[in-house]
Amino acid sequence: MPLAAGEYEIGPETGRLLVRTFRQGVAARVGHDLLIEAARWEGQVVVSADSATPPTVSVTVDLGALKVLEGTGGVKPLSNGDLRQIHQTMRKMLRTDRHPHAAFTSTAVEIHDDTATVEGDLTLAGRTHPQRLEIQQRDEATLAGTTSVVQSRWGIKPYSGFLGALKLRDAVDIEFTVSLPAR
Numbered sequence: 001m002p003l004a005a006g007e008y009e010i011g012p013e014t015g016r017l018l019v020r021t022f023r024q025g026v027a028a029r030v031g032h033d034l035l036i037e038a039a040r041w042e043g044q045v046v047v048s049a050d051s052a053t054p055p056t057v058s059v060t061v062d063l064g065a066l067k068v069l070e071g072t073g074g075v076k077p078l079s080n081g082d083l084r085q086i087h088q089t090m091r092k093m094l095r096t097d098r099h100p101h102a103a104f105t106s107t108a109v110e111i112h113d114d115t116a117t118v119e120g121d122l123t124l125a126g127r128t129h130p131q132r133l134e135i136q137q138r139d140e141a142t143l144a145g146t147t148s149v150v151q152s153r154w155g156i157k158p159y160s161g162f163l164g165a166l167k168l169r170d171a172v173d174i175e176f177t178v179s180l181p182a183r
Contacts, residue, residue, distance in 0.1 A: 003137075005049035008180045010059070011042040015178030017061065022169040023073065031166045032071030032078060034086070040065035045143075045180060054109035057118055057133075061102045063094050093156055099126045104133075118145075124154040141180045148173050 008014075017038040023031035043059035068086055071078040078086075091097070106120040107130075114137045122131035135145035148171045151158050159168040 003045075003047045003055070003141075003180065005047050008045040008047070009042070010045060010178050010180070012039060014181065015176060017041050017059075018069075018175045019066070020173040020175065022172075023166060024169050025160075025162075025167040026165045029073065030075050031161075032074040034071050035069045036066050036090075037069050038062070038065065039067050045178075054111070055106075055116075056109070057104070057106040057120065059104045062100065063096045063102055064091060064100055066090055089159060093159060095125050099124070104131065122149070122154075124149070125156050127154045129153050138177075141182065142177065143180070144175075144177045146173060146175050 019034075019036040019038070021034040021036065023033055025031075038061045040062035041059060043057065046056045048055070066087075068078070068083055071082075071086075102122065102124045104120050104122045106118050108119040110117045110119075116135045116137075118133040118135060120131055120133070121128050131147060131149065133145050133147045135143050138144055150171045152170050158170050160166070
């Protein structure tokens with residue numbers, strides 16, 4: 001996974017950061033699986049010229065700027081009112097009034113050919129826990145990765161409606177693609 005040495009600033013202008021949620025429960029068919037985009041985020045990838053020094057990654061996400069891109073499934077399409085309600089619910093569940101940002105900072109990077117496993121600390125809703133990212137290098141400057149975040153580990157109670165018959169799965173998937181600026 002050879003990347004040119006340097007400090008790379010990343011954000012919405014260089015990539016995408018997406019969250020996928022999944023519904024469950026006996027009333028799951030009335031709900032929607034959501035694709036949510038982080039509209040405001042920033043980060044840095046630092047690659048040392050010394051191959052013995054692993055790269056570092058740090059990312060901060062503005063949780064108040066999460067936007068629903070689409071909702072799949074459900075008995076009817078999402079309305080504008082549904083979208084407003086979802087955004088309000090997200091802010092409430094994530095407690096963005098007290099904890100407006102999520103942050104990830106790498107602590108270890110293990111590189112294999114065109115993939116890497118990045119261990120780090122994820123701070124969300126005022127709590128910090130270890131989190132692992134799986135990253136693949138798509139070409140000389142493009143990285144794509146995934147991780148699954150179990151909300152309850154950070155004290156977030158997954159959404160539940162219709163007296164618990166419709167629930168959001170505790171694990172949400174995070175996907176990202178970043179094109180590192182040319183050196």
